[in-house]
Amino acid sequence: MCSKMTFSNHIFLLLSFVCAATLFSGVESKTKDNLSKGFTVTPDSSVTSFQPLLTDSNANFSLGLLRVNRTQLALVILHLPSSQQLWIARTSRLPRWSPSTHVFFNGSLVISDQHSRVLWSTNTDGDRVYLSNTSNLQINGPDSILWQSFHFPSDTLLENQNFTSNMTLNSSNGLYYMHLGYNFIGLYAKFTPHSGQDQIYYKRKAMEIKAKIVKGQGPIYASVRSDGFLGMYQNETAPIDIQSFSSYQQYNPGNRILKIESDGNLKGYYWTGSNWILDYEAVSEFCELPRSCGAYGLCHPSKGCSCLNNETDFSSGKCEAPENNSGDFCSLRNSKFKILRKSGVELPYKELMEYEKMNTLEQCERSCKESCKCWGAVYSNSSGFCYRIEYPIQTLVSVGDDSKVGYFKVRESAGKSKMAIGLVIGAVLLCGVILVFAWIGVTWRRKRRASRAYVEGDSGVVGVGPYKDLASESFGSIELSERR
Ligand SMILES: *[C@@H]1O[C@H](CO)[C@@H](O)[C@H](O)[C@H]1NC(C)=O
Ligand SMILES: *[C@@H]1O[C@H](CO)[C@@H](O)[C@H](O)[C@H]1NC(C)=O
Ligand SMILES: *[C@@H]1O[C@H](CO)[C@@H](O)[C@H](O)[C@H]1NC(C)=O
Ligand SMILES: *[C@@H]1O[C@H](CO)[C@@H](O)[C@H](O)[C@H]1NC(C)=O
Ligand SMILES: *[C@@H]1O[C@H](CO)[C@@H](O)[C@H](O)[C@H]1NC(C)=O
Ligand SMILES: *[C@@H]1O[C@H](CO)[C@@H](O)[C@H](O)[C@H]1NC(C)=O
Ligand SMILES: *[C@@H]1O[C@H](CO)[C@@H](O)[C@H](O)[C@H]1NC(C)=O
Ligand SMILES: *[C@@H]1O[C@H](CO)[C@@H](O)[C@H](O)[C@H]1NC(C)=O
Ligand SMILES: *[C@@H]1O[C@H](CO)[C@@H](O)[C@H](O)[C@H]1NC(C)=O
Ligand SMILES: *[C@@H]1O[C@H](CO)[C@@H](O)[C@H](O)[C@H]1NC(C)=O
Ligand SMILES: *[C@@H]1O[C@H](CO)[C@@H](O)[C@H](O)[C@H]1NC(C)=O
Ligand SMILES: *[C@@H]1O[C@H](CO)[C@@H](O)[C@H](O)[C@H]1NC(C)=O
Numbered sequence: 001m002c003s004k005m006t007f008s009n010h011i012f013l014l015l016s017f018v019c020a021a022t023l024f025s026g027v028e029s030k031t032k033d034n035l036s037k038g039f040t041v042t043p044d045s046s047v048t049s050f051q052p053l054l055t056d057s058n059a060n061f062s063l064g065l066l067r068v069n070r071t072q073l074a075l076v077i078l079h080l081p082s083s084q085q086l087w088i089a090r091t092s093r094l095p096r097w098s099p100s101t102h103v104f105f106n107g108s109l110v111i112s113d114q115h116s117r118v119l120w121s122t123n124t125d126g127d128r129v130y131l132s133n134t135s136n137l138q139i140n141g142p143d144s145i146l147w148q149s150f151h152f153p154s155d156t157l158l159e160n161q162n163f164t165s166n167m168t169l170n171s172s173n174g175l176y177y178m179h180l181g182y183n184f185i186g187l188y189a190k191f192t193p194h195s196g197q198d199q200i201y202y203k204r205k206a207m208e209i210k211a212k213i214v215k216g217q218g219p220i221y222a223s224v225r226s227d228g229f230l231g232m233y234q235n236e237t238a239p240i241d242i243q244s245f246s247s248y249q250q251y252n253p254g255n256r257i258l259k260i261e262s263d264g265n266l267k268g269y270y271w272t273g274s275n276w277i278l279d280y281e282a283v284s285e286f287c288e289l290p291r292s293c294g295a296y297g298l299c300h301p302s303k304g305c306s307c308l309n310n311e312t313d314f315s316s317g318k319c320e321a322p323e324n325n326s327g328d329f330c331s332l333r334n335s336k337f338k339i340l341r342k343s344g345v346e347l348p349y350k351e352l353m354e355y356e357k358m359n360t361l362e363q364c365e366r367s368c369k370e371s372c373k374c375w376g377a378v379y380s381n382s383s384g385f386c387y388r389i390e391y392p393i394q395t396l397v398s399v400g401d402d403s404k405v406g407y408f409k410v411r412e413s414a415g416k417s418k419m420a421i422g423l424v425i426g427a428v429l430l431c432g433v434i435l436v437f438a439w440i441g442v443t444w445r446r447k448r449r450a451s452r453a454y455v456e457g458d459s460g461v462v463g464v465g466p467y468k469d470l471a472s473e474s475f476g477s478i479e480l481s482e483r484r
Pocket of ligand 2: 218
């Protein structure tokens with residue numbers, strides 16, 4: 001975040017300019033802290049980065065239209081001095097930056113596209129849209145808050161924002177998220193999307209020093225506090241856990257955020273007035289991140305990355321082709337793989353992974369080989385623990401201990417599915433040929449029968465020979481792939 005300062009500075013200058021221009025042009029309604037029913041706006045084609053709609057009373061935060069990749073629009077809340085994005089209205093796809101896209105408030109705050117389709121809505125019937133000085137966007141009814149962005153966080157939590165057990169904090173690339181368990185904060189990776197089986201790679205269990213979790217007192221929640229810690233609570237009286245930041249006990253109200261980054265780390269920052277300073281990192285070792293060196297990568301603590309396959313150069317960019325690295329091996333089309341072994345490797349978060357005790361490495365490997373959901377296994381000869389990896393292989397960590405051995409499947413399909421289609425087409429063609437031959441044969445035989453009283457001839461078999469071979473070959477390949 002901090003390395004982007006020059007870029008941010010540019011945006012900041014640009015934003016200041018836009019704000020100033022708006023102020024001085026007399027269009028004051030655009031920088032108010034609330035919107036009322038009937039408000040509607042379309043993106044301005046002359047805006048290149050950000051079109052503010054609402055700004056909080058301290059001018060720290062602004063809700064507005066962000067121009068993404070020149071052609072697209074996102075409704076976001078920015079921290080104005082740094083252009084740091086704090087919240088986004090998550091739509092399934094981004095609408096176009098064009099006059100036909102509308103953002104309006106009719107009781108609900110709504111984004112609609114050129115066909116007037118609703119892409120996003122708060123589904124409320126409120127009176128006002130208000131942006132608080134803590135960056136909480138609210139839809140207010142006559143005497144209550146009907147909707148608030150603090151209940152629908154994106155990838156960032158603001159200071160004192162309550163993160164409850166029915167929320168997820170999703171990284172902007174959608175690969176990682178934070179979620180609360182009964183007594184812990186967990187970070188999860190979506191290695192196999194849509195499987196519902198996400199891998200936990202970080203877990204912070206509540207220490208319960210100042211307060212204990214009481215059964216039946218409701219779920220826990222987490223919150224970043226002004227004096228520099230990430231707390232877990234069951235009620236406000238006392239935290240059940242404290243994770244202190246570098247600036248612990250330095251009271252710095254309103255200036256802290258917690259963000260789940262695109263690499264899966266969870267980081268805390270505080271605003272100095274000109275800069276966001278890194279203040280906390282959940283995962284402090286680079287190699288402990290779930291994808292530190294990418295798929296089939298090998299992370300060497302404080303020495304960087306290489307590939308599990310020592311014949312692949314890490315600097316080439318990818319250790320294995322990503323198209324070969326998804327799903328599982330359960331469909332016939334995708335059942336082929338070759339095997340890669342590497343000793344002296346360990347899973348980065350093995351203490352959070354399930355294992356089974358086994359007597360030998362062979363037993364461990366076999367249990368993975370025989371399961372089509374298994375992508376690999378790591379066996380520790382000293383403990384006898386066999387860790388089966390049921391998602392595409394990510395990064396492993398290099399350890400000095402050669403008795404820790406990894407077994408990895410590497411997908412070998414691609415061309416194979418084309419071959420299967422080829423086989424089917426071939427078979428269909430052959431059938432056609434056989435039918436034609438059979439027809440010719442029948443006609444010919446009829447003719448022959450007509451001329452002579454002769455009952456013999458297996459002309460059809462001519463075609464069946466190669467057809468049988470072909471069939472046995474394809475059966476063979478099925479058996480082969482099943483046996484693997
Ligand atoms: C909303 O903004 C108007 C000015 O546009 C202001 O007069 C009014 O007090 C504001 N209302 C609230 C509830 O903040
Ligand atoms: C913007 O474009 C870049 C490069 O073309 C792409 O990687 C990125 O995903 C795009 N962003 C969005 C939000 O579509
Ligand atoms: C606001 O507009 C949306 C989209 O046109 C519509 O579905 C919704 O019913 C409207 N809400 C209210 C409170 O009028
Ligand atoms: C934010 O607004 C609240 C009232 O809504 C006020 O009590 C508080 O002092 C304000 N904080 C700052 C930093 O302006
Ligand atoms: C967070 O939750 C506590 C306890 O329920 C509550 O007192 C506080 O107002 C909440 N904070 C926000 C910002 O909603
Ligand atoms: C989450 O749970 C709280 C109570 O713990 C509830 O008030 C809130 O409405 C829930 N939010 C969502 C989005 O379901
Ligand atoms: C965030 O991730 C969770 C867990 O995968 C998912 O259920 C949820 O739909 C995601 N939310 C958004 C807004 O993408
Ligand atoms: C809050 O929790 C503490 C200890 O966990 C308990 O003693 C206290 O009664 C609780 N307070 C409320 C209001 O539930
Ligand atoms: C918000 O504004 C106040 C007053 O201008 C300032 O002291 C504070 O540092 C700002 N906070 C952030 C996060 O920019
Ligand atoms: C790669 O590792 C294998 C054993 O794991 C070893 O036999 C081979 O020599 C290594 N090749 C290179 C280029 O280091
Ligand atoms: C594994 O451990 C057994 C004894 O538990 C030992 O005999 C064997 O040599 C070890 N193998 C390796 C590769 O370290
Ligand atoms: C990955 O797939 C490509 C085709 O998409 C294929 O050419 C290549 O051999 C595969 N790589 C491996 C390591 O199997």
